[in-house]
Amino acid sequence: MTTVYDSRAKVYATSRELRPPVGGDAWEYFNYLGNDPLTDLVAPTERNMIRGKPEGQVIGTPVVQDCAVRCTGLVNYIQAMTEAMAQFTFIAIARPVLPDAGGVPLISNTGSVWPTTGTATSGSALYLNDVAAGNGLLRLTTQQGANNAGTAATVAASTGDFTAAAAGFQMFVGRCFPNGDRIAKIMGLGLTSVPVNSALPAALAQPLRIGSQYNGAAVGPVDIAGVGILSAALSDVDLTTLYAFLKRPYLRRQIII
Numbered sequence: 001m002t003t004v005y006d007s008r009a010k011v012y013a014t015s016r017e018l019r020p021p022v023g024g025d026a027w028e029y030f031n032y033l034g035n036d037p038l039t040d041l042v043a044p045t046e047r048n049m050i051r052g053k054p055e056g057q058v059i060g061t062p063v064v065q066d067c068a069v070r071c072t073g074l075v076n077y078i079q080a081m082t083e084a085m086a087q088f089t090f091i092a093i094a095r096p097v098l099p100d101a102g103g104v105p106l107i108s109n110t111g112s113v114w115p116t117t118g119t120a121t122s123g124s125a126l127y128l129n130d131v132a133a134g135n136g137l138l139r140l141t142t143q144q145g146a147n148n149a150g151t152a153a154t155v156a157a158s159t160g161d162f163t164a165a166a167a168g169f170q171m172f173v174g175r176c177f178p179n180g181d182r183i184a185k186i187m188g189l190g191l192t193s194v195p196v197n198s199a200l201p202a203a204l205a206q207p208l209r210i211g212s213q214y215n216g217a218a219v220g221p222v223d224i225a226g227v228g229i230l231s232a233a234l235s236d237v238d239l240t241t242l243y244a245f246l247k248r249p250y251l252r253r254q255i256i257i
Contacts, residue, residue: 022242026089026232028053028082029208033069033224036253045069045078054081062211065223067253068169070097071211073105073219078210082229084109086202088144089239090126090174091228092210093250093257096138096164096220103218104128104138106172107227111215112206114145114152120215121145121152123205126174126184127218129158137161140191142174142184146200153203157182157196162189169225169250171243171257175233176202187243188257225255 020027030049045064046056060076062069071077092106108125122145128138143156171187181195210227211220226246234242243257250257 020242021245022234022238023230023232026230027228028231029080029227029229032226032249034065034067056080056210067255068095068223068225069211070221070223072221073212074216077212080208080210080229082208084124084204084206084208085231086176086204087178087231087233088124088176089228089230089232089234090142092126092172092224093169093226093246093255094172095169095223096128097222098165099134102130104220104222105209105211105213105218106222106224107208107210107229108213108218109205109208110143110213111217114203114205117150119152121203121205122154123203123214124176124208125213126172129218131161136163136165138164140172140184140186142176142182144176144182145203145205146198147203148200153200155182155196155198155200157184157193159184159186159191159193162186162191169255169257171246173239177233185239225250225253
């Protein structure tokens with residue numbers, strides 16, 4: 001069973017443990033972000049609460065707020081040291097800052113360099129995007145880059161639209177399964193994409209970023225209250241269990257997901 005340590009353990013003598021009920025050794029990254037409004041303690045933004053996994057690196061000046069960190073495109077974000085992976089579960093407890101400036105990156109290595117060819121690849125990603133600019137609607141998209149005989153291809157799945165201003169913080173989830181299915185899901189709103197499949201092997205690129213990607217197509221800004229990255233695709237049952245588990249600590253932080 002994976003042990004996730006409270007992020008304040010890096011600064012304070014005592015710590016609490018958080019034991020996710022699902023995921024096991026597939027956990028690669030987890031962190032609460034922002035101030036704790038009840039204690040005024042600040043979780044280190046670069047902290048990876050998964051014991052033995054590399055911490056992130058703060059790039060620029062993401063703005064620390066109560067219960068969240070505001071990231072902005074290629075300027076202010078968290079560079080995770082988590083490598084790209086063929087199967088994954090990306091989790092972002094987040095809220096877009098409106099009006100957004102186009103796409104809203106959550107977890108991504110889109111636009112990074114494909115090591116085997118040196119060319120750009122769509123990579124893997126979880127992000128919010130507009131279908132029509134300025135209509136107040138966003139949708140969640142997850143993708144995984146694919147290797148089409150040496151050429152990078154994009155395979156993405158998107159939910160239906162939701163009214164961003166009314167949604168507040170949500171638990172956004174993207175998954176890529178061993179069979180090649182990509183599925184995006186917004187837990188609190190109950191929006192799920194249809195599976196989009198590709199039998200092509202994954203085109204793996206540079207490490208993941210939080211609140212950013214590797215090019216300027218998606219700039220946010222976005223308030224991120226927490227991030228989870230797993231190197232396996234959680235089942236629907238396990239995802240529902242994890243959602244119920246995470247709702248409690250976020251409710252303590254006055255965030256309803």
